[in-house]
Amino acid sequence: MAYHSIVLAKQVPDTTAVTVKAMRKDGTLNRSALPATFNRDDLNALEMALQVKEDHGGTVTVITMGPRMASEILREALYRGADETILLTDKRFAAADTLATSYTLSVAIKKLRDFDLIFCGREASDGNTAQVGPQVAEKLGVPQITYVEKISRLEEGLLEATRLTDQGYEIVQSPLPLLLTIVPHANEPRPPAAKRLMRFKKAMTPTEAASRLQREAAFTNKVEIFCEQLKEKGLLITEWNAEALPIELDRCGRSGSPTWVKKIERVVLMGGEYKSFPPTDEGVGQLIQELIEDHTFG
Amino acid sequence: MKREVWVFVQRENNKIAEISLELLGKGRDLADKLDAVLAAIIIGKKAHELASPLIAHGADRIYLAQHEQLDSYTTLPYTRVLVNLISRFKPEIFLLGATALGRDLAPRVASYLKVGITADCTELKIDHYTEPLSKERYKNILMQIRPAFGGNIIATIVNPKTRPQMATVREGVMSALPPDATRKGEVINLGPELAEEDFKVQVVERKAVEKRVDLKTAGIIVAGGAGVKSRENFQLIFKLASCLGAAVGASRAAVDGGLIHHDHQIGQTGSTVRPRLYIACGISGAVQHRAGMSESKKIIAINPDSEAPIFEIAHYGIVGDLTEIIPKIITAYRAKNSGGKSGKLLPR
Numbered sequence: 001m002a003y004h005s006i007v008l009a010k011q012v013p014d015t016t017a018v019t020v021k022a023m024r025k026d027g028t029l030n031r032s033a034l035p036a037t038f039n040r041d042d043l044n045a046l047e048m049a050l051q052v053k054e055d056h057g058g059t060v061t062v063i064t065m066g067p068r069m070a071s072e073i074l075r076e077a078l079y080r081g082a083d084e085t086i087l088l089t090d091k092r093f094a095a096a097d098t099l100a101t102s103y104t105l106s107v108a109i110k111k112l113r114d115f116d117l118i119f120c121g122r123e124a125s126d127g128n129t130a131q132v133g134p135q136v137a138e139k140l141g142v143p144q145i146t147y148v149e150k151i152s153r154l155e156e157g158l159l160e161a162t163r164l165t166d167q168g169y170e171i172v173q174s175p176l177p178l179l180l181t182i183v184p185h186a187n188e189p190r191p192p193a194a195k196r197l198m199r200f201k202k203a204m205t206p207t208e209a210a211s212r213l214q215r216e217a218a219f220t221n222k223v224e225i226f227c228e229q230l231k232e233k234g235l236l237i238t239e240w241n242a243e244a245l246p247i248e249l250d251r252c253g254r255s256g257s258p259t260w261v262k263k264i265e266r267v268v269l270m271g272g273e274y275k276s277f278p279p280t281d282e283g284v285g286q287l288i289q290e291l292i293e294d295h296t297f298g
Numbered sequence: 299m300k301r302e303v304w305v306f307v308q309r310e311n312n313k314i315a316e317i318s319l320e321l322l323g324k325g326r327d328l329a330d331k332l333d334a335v336l337a338a339i340i341i342g343k344k345a346h347e348l349a350s351p352l353i354a355h356g357a358d359r360i361y362l363a364q365h366e367q368l369d370s371y372t373t374l375p376y377t378r379v380l381v382n383l384i385s386r387f388k389p390e391i392f393l394l395g396a397t398a399l400g401r402d403l404a405p406r407v408a409s410y411l412k413v414g415i416t417a418d419c420t421e422l423k424i425d426h427y428t429e430p431l432s433k434e435r436y437k438n439i440l441m442q443i444r445p446a447f448g449g450n451i452i453a454t455i456v457n458p459k460t461r462p463q464m465a466t467v468r469e470g471v472m473s474a475l476p477p478d479a480t481r482k483g484e485v486i487n488l489g490p491e492l493a494e495e496d497f498k499v500q501v502v503e504r505k506a507v508e509k510r511v512d513l514k515t516a517g518i519i520v521a522g523g524a525g526v527k528s529r530e531n532f533q534l535i536f537k538l539a540s541c542l543g544a545a546v547g548a549s550r551a552a553v554d555g556g557l558i559h560h561d562h563q564i565g566q567t568g569s570t571v572r573p574r575l576y577i578a579c580g581i582s583g584a585v586q587h588r589a590g591m592s593e594s595k596k597i598i599a600i601n602p603d604s605e606a607p608i609f610e611i612a613h614y615g616i617v618g619d620l621t622e623i624i625p626k627i628i629t630a631y632r633a634k635n636s637g638g639k640s641g642k643l644l645p646r
Contacts, residue, residue: 098415276615
């Protein structure tokens with residue numbers, strides 16, 4: 001039996017790429033110095049979806065909500081094996097908290113054909129809330145299995161998975177359709193495939209297609225024809241704004257978000273006094289002596 | 299009628315999880331500020347056995363949702379019980395632990411109720427809030443304070459318009475009250491409503507794995523990062539830890555690199571620790587890691603790169619190769635700790 005999978009992915013600032021260069025003198029982080037990247041945990045989700053497709057057949061559709069430049073992670077998903085990609089982008093979707101985000105995603109998912117499985121990463125590395133997965137599941141009225149390490153069985157509309165718990169782990173069975181959130185050590189995400197990269201680096205959204213034609217001074221009334229050609233070659237990234245969806249605008253973006261940020265404080269992670277010791281027997285000896293004398297060792 | 303502050307009680311083998319007692323400690327403080335009732339919600343088969351200790355730890359009221367089928371946690375039935383209770387009693391605030399269970403349950407409940415929720419709070423306060431654009435003033439609402447963006451910023455979040463104001467709270471950051479057996483409270487037994495369709499997800503096996511490490515109570519932690527480079531080198535970390543009577547920690551890079559099990563992970567997505575001594579070996583000091591250990595009383599950083607961010611928060615630094623430095627530390631510690639003193643073992 002073939003399964004239709006959806007992967008929910010997010011483009012995030014790469015906080016793991018924090019180097020001294022991205023730090024300001026006062027110890028805070030310069031966000032704009034960080035590259036935008038495929039949220040790490042979401043690559044594990046994509047990998048698990050691709051493995052299901054390889055084992056059972058079916059399709060993998062990747063959806064992201066974000067600014068126009070988020071199409072980059074959709075191309076990356078295509079390089080790795082995704083069949084179809086969808087960008088949800090609209091100013092009215094912006095500044096959404098997890099409730100508004102999960103609402104928007106769930107409306108888009110309902111517009112697609114029936115799905116069997118939805119894969120999410122455990123959490124996004126910028127917010128670390130781990131809330132959107134369970135909230136999308138609730139909005140779609142399907143069960144969720146969070147913190148999944150492994151799918152041990154998938155047959156006849158039933159899935160069995162190992163998930164982490166506070167005490168250890170449990171093996172859970174659920175009928176399809178359902179939503180899974182995947183932990184980072186579940187698998188090793190595959191790198192982009194060279195052949196697919198060559199092919200799909202030309203994939204683009206209609207907006208990107210239009211601006212490319214404009215750059216090349218082609219007539220804009222050709223955009224539709226150009227998109228049609230892209231679509232035939234499987235190179236069109238679907239792009240949906242609010243008009244493309246049967247969506248209640250007051251449940252999207254900032255206006256659909258019950259949580260508001262009152263205040264942001266930069267964290268200054270700086271130590272107090274700092275002493276350096278040379279990496280020699282004497283240097284190490286001095287350090288240990290000092291720590292013994294002030295009873296740091298106990 | 300008095301307003302209510304609710305705490306979800308998580309059970310571990312029919313004992314109250316530590317996080318729930320910590321939430322009651324903070325909940326008591328919030329309820330007193332609001333002149334509200336502090337209620338603990340407990341779902342399970344023999345939930346009533348836990349009522350007295352919950353009252354002793356600060357609860358005024360216990361809501362018991364007892365049912366044979368609710369003995370062990372699964373998402374859908376627990377969600378249904380909670381959303382029904384919340385719709386009925388309309389609490390002002392609802393707190394859960396940011397545990398695997400809490401982070402599975404809380405967002406689903408919030409989504410159903412269409413209310414705001416803040417994950418992984420490290421501080422909660424009651425304060426007034428004026429919306430900057432409309433100038434609308436909200437009195438006595440919950441300030442939900444949490445690190446975000448890999449621990450780089452601390453955000454104060456409010457959700458003044460929806461009730462309950464929901465938040466999950468990180469383990470180990472709030473303090474439980476000492477139990478007071480003379481405290482009085484009322485116990486309300488509720489017949490939880492169940493739906494057969496919620497039991498379509500079944501747990502076929504449940505296994506407790508003893509935590510290999512208890513980082514939270516460790517006085518000394520020796521932690522390794524990507525700079526440790528190999529599993530063999532990580533043995534050096536274990537060797538130093540055993541010499542000092544320390545626990546072994548790791549950065550995410552070391553865990554993701556397969557050098558060590560994820561139970562050891564410290565940082566934004568692992569444990570938050572505050573030992574009296576933290577020895578960071580081959581850890582560059584990504585903000586995510588620093589967010590989990592920067593409150594250690596003393597930090598020693600060992601790294602070949604003198605520019606590594608870890609040195610910015612370290613109290614002591616040794617720039618060099620950890621495979622050379624760690625054996626030197628072990629030698630120096632053994633020599634000095636046994637040599638000069640009376641020879642008796644120090645208690646740890």
